[in-house]
Amino acid sequence: MRCVSFPLIAALQLTLLSITHGAKWTYGGPQGEHHWSKHYPYCGGTFQSPIDIKSELLRFDPTLRPIEVQNYNLSPNEQLTLGNNGHSLQISLPSKMHISSLHRRFTAAQLHFHWGSSSRPAGSEHTVNGKQYAAEMHVVHYNSDKYPNISMAVDKSDGLAVLGVLVEVGEFNPAFDQFLKFINGIKYRDQKVQVPGFNIRTLLPERLDEYYRYDGSLTTPPCYPSVLWTVFRNPVTISQKQFLSIATALYSSYAQDSALMPLHSNYRKPQLPESRVVLVSFKEGRGLHGTLTVTSPLTRKRLIQQLLVGDLADLADEGLYQLLPSGSQKLHAGKRKDHKNWLSENLAKPKQQLLNPSLWKKSQTNRYVGKLGLAEDTMCYVSLEQRVFHQLRQSHAEKRLVQTLRNTVFPELNLKSYLEYDLFWINTGLLIPILVISTLGLVLIVSIVCCLFRQKRSAADQNRGKSAGYNLGERDEYGSRV
């Protein structure tokens, strides 16, 4: 918790307090989503989910690898708990199931659903260009390399990874019947039944390589912004009958309650994207607004670090301009060089006032050293990002610059994902071998080019020497006489 500011700790404690007290929340009425933030402050905070995945937010990112899941094929001997928690239908998952394709191991904990109603088969949380699907499945995983269990991970900025699957009404889906046939055993809140294990992979779409990726939150209180979201591009289908069985079988009330509340339309409305972009792993399709301008994770890491320690002047010199999408260059019409100079001038001024470099350098060191150190960066990212924006706003008279940074640079970098992604290279010790090999490769290439160049020049000069004499003092660009 070293890098968490005091108000954040206070907010966190408040939140934990309301969990202990179990503040009631619902999807409608006086405890509906607009009132969640009274008891759960993060619900009114930044980086909330779900969002409408709009074309203009999308950035193709060629570094996004296909999602790989392990041990999803469960045997019927392994019993799973199917439950109704009053907000959703949930299936507990064994800890051998995990995602292996992210920078850390993310271990499965549970999956659950959000759905519409019998009269309105539209209940997905994420929408795509405004289109709401009939339902959505969330397979929740936690960062088990770093945290011992999901309760420790749930409020950490790098704690969770959720796979989102959009569900539409269409063909019958045999995989869904593996648990739907037991749904009448969990009609009321807090009821649970054991169901035989089955292949959970069959609940996911066939293609796991096409997805949307962004930094977001739990979509239910306490709404911690702790989720690395993966929403698959392709929906799965369930039959009309299967949809109706989810939408009509369950109640959010206890069995003994006198007034029974049906459990349906349990989705949160789309939240503001704020400064975020949505990375996409696939390129085809209309409306994709360009590629990330800097694709090397190491370059991004370095730029982020400079941003965080407030070394904006250096950053401007070294290529902040590369990160600005082509649209924003219209602001400073002209050559790229002008653009760069504009940034240098405007960014150089606040260098001293900006943040407290020693503080941020220290917190960054902690991130490296504390590989397994727990709780050292609770909500670190959010507080850090807010401070960066706050400081930028204070120290810049030029509001437009802040706006440019906010709207273009930060989302382009997708801070959270890439900070962690790059730690993977450093932690696994691959960085030094890669650097050594790259340097050796570069030296080799330069030597070869140099050699060829010299041969060519000396041949040319021999010819010229014969006809026009020798021009004394002329040296080639390596400083040696030719």
Ligand SMILES: *[C@@H]1O[C@H](CO)[C@@H](O)[C@H](O)[C@H]1NC(C)=O
């Ligand atoms: C999670 O781990 C923490 C720390 O080891 C422990 O105190 C806590 O009881 C665990 N919680 C659960 C639900 O297992």
Ligand SMILES: [Zn+2]
């Ligand atoms: Zn969910």
